[in-house]
Amino acid sequence: MINHRSTYDKIHTMKHVPPPLPTIASLAWLSFALALTPSALAADFLMPGIQAKAAAGAGQTVSRGATSMYFNPANLSTARGVQPEIDLSMAQITYTYQNSDTGTYVPAVLTATTPLASLGLAWKPIPQLVLGLAMLPLGNGSAQVDNGVPAQITPGTIEASNVTRKQTAFRAAVGSSVQFNKMFAIGVSLLYYSDQSKVTLVKSGTDRVTLNADYKGTSKQYVFGTRLNLPYSVTVGLSYKTAATRPYAGTLAVNTASSNATEPNFQNQDFKGVGFDPAQIGFGIEGRVGHVGAFFDFVREKWSAGRTTYKQGLGTDGDATDFIDTNDITVGARVWLTPQHRLEAAFGMDGGNMRAGDPVDTTSNKFPSVRGVRIGQLEAVPRNIFSGGYRYSTGRSSYIEMAAVYMYGALLVPDGFYQPGTYSLKVIMGSAGVSYSF
Numbered sequence: 001m002i003n004h005r006s007t008y009d010k011i012h013t014m015k016h017v018p019p020p021l022p023t024i025a026s027l028a029w030l031s032f033a034l035a036l037t038p039s040a041l042a043a044d045f046l047m048p049g050i051q052a053k054a055a056a057g058a059g060q061t062v063s064r065g066a067t068s069m070y071f072n073p074a075n076l077s078t079a080r081g082v083q084p085e086i087d088l089s090m091a092q093i094t095y096t097y098q099n100s101d102t103g104t105y106v107p108a109v110l111t112a113t114t115p116l117a118s119l120g121l122a123w124k125p126i127p128q129l130v131l132g133l134a135m136l137p138l139g140n141g142s143a144q145v146d147n148g149v150p151a152q153i154t155p156g157t158i159e160a161s162n163v164t165r166k167q168t169a170f171r172a173a174v175g176s177s178v179q180f181n182k183m184f185a186i187g188v189s190l191l192y193y194s195d196q197s198k199v200t201l202v203k204s205g206t207d208r209v210t211l212n213a214d215y216k217g218t219s220k221q222y223v224f225g226t227r228l229n230l231p232y233s234v235t236v237g238l239s240y241k242t243a244a245t246r247p248y249a250g251t252l253a254v255n256t257a258s259s260n261a262t263e264p265n266f267q268n269q270d271f272k273g274v275g276f277d278p279a280q281i282g283f284g285i286e287g288r289v290g291h292v293g294a295f296f297d298f299v300r301e302k303w304s305a306g307r308t309t310y311k312q313g314l315g316t317d318g319d320a321t322d323f324i325d326t327n328d329i330t331v332g333a334r335v336w337l338t339p340q341h342r343l344e345a346a347f348g349m350d351g352g353n354m355r356a357g358d359p360v361d362t363t364s365n366k367f368p369s370v371r372g373v374r375i376g377q378l379e380a381v382p383r384n385i386f387s388g389g390y391r392y393s394t395g396r397s398s399y400i401e402m403a404a405v406y407m408y409g410a411l412l413v414p415d416g417f418y419q420p421g422t423y424s425l426k427v428i429m430g431s432a433g434v435s436y437s438f
Helices: 007-012 022-033 038-045 050-054 066-070 073-078 303-310
Strands: 082-099 108-126 129-135 144-154 157-179 184-203 209-230 234-241 244-255 266-277 279-289 292-302 326-336 341-350 383-393 399-413 421-435
Touching: 050 066, 050 082, 050 383, 050 399, 050 421, 066 073, 066 082, 066 108, 066 129, 066 157, 066 184, 073 129, 073 157, 073 184, 073 209, 073 234, 108 144, 157 209, 209 266, 292 303
Parallel strands: none
Antiparallel strands: 082 108, 082 421, 108 129, 129 157, 144 157, 157 184, 184 209, 209 234, 209 244, 234 279, 244 266, 279 292, 292 326, 326 341, 341 383, 383 399, 399 421
16 A cells, blocks of 8 residues: 555654744644645555556555556566556545534535556566666646635634645656566665645635645655565565655745734744655465465554654644554455456555554553544545456556455544544545556
8 A cells, every 4th residue: 555644744743944933833733734635645545556456455466567666666577578557547535524523513525536647667678687667646636625624723723714735746666676587586666756735724704814835845765575476376575665754845824813803914934844654564475276366465564663753743742642553454356257357356454544443541642543633634544445357468468457446434533632523535446557568
């Protein structure tokens, strides 16, 4: 799964230069953390490559071609000659927040319909070596506007806000694999991310601008992988993705005038922040007997390693969070109707970066289930994923494939914590992909 941190992580660790006024800092942190909409995060959890989409996010063994560099670059070894690939998707994302004060606030429903694309090229110059280059899915598009979002602008005060956000991003992967023999291959890849976001918050029912923000940043991760082709049509994949400490820089314009003032009073600030993408340890296995096959995928995400990053946080609770390592698990089955026609179905569970169900102790610093959940922080919500796919093969590395994905999840934040209520997520996605080897 693609499991990146969102705006909470970029803002939770901001260190201002010069030191900010306390009231402005608190307002900026609380407001900006809310300003994330589904279109901006679409690429953060929608997996690259048509194979992963058909397999509910599994990629340790089942991914192929250049987009496999995101999951396990050793799978590049399955390419032949020159092998371009492309997959196109249309995802409808519905993210709902119901504030715990149901008598005052109706559910805020944030909806986006987002086109996504992955592009890749693998090249096998010699039998033992494959090189790869891929463009990963982007969440770009026109400005997304969400109205009436109940936002805690200042501590203890919740008001409905209209949030406008526009994001541009560049995401790429480059890597290679070496095939030592028919059984064993290794691979390495570099994932590079660059994005910029512009956010505006306006108090609902007025033209009062609460916040204008503009930030940008880059990050990179390395992925190392192995692929073992064992007897009896069994394949095992192992991978390790390094953690990334993601620096950000930007500007904030915060309106500190009273709510009934006729003129705004914007305080401009520069900020620097640090986000965190966890290290990931992946394991996958697949096998086939006759016309039937099955696969299993497991990814351990090491969120707990980021605690030192968050101890530098802005705000009153930025230094008191212990994050939990989470697991992504996928199982699936395949049926070959003929050598050219294949059907598959899969089910996956993603833990979310702060999973639900952990004990909550308000006297302790350890309550990761409820920390950092914000409007639009999609990945804090644990997710269940159902997928199905059909592939028509014209050769070993040439195919046309279609996939359908349904994803849902929910997370409850109890009263007594920041932005309490129920957060729920639903995604419906259809995809089609083509790969051809020359």
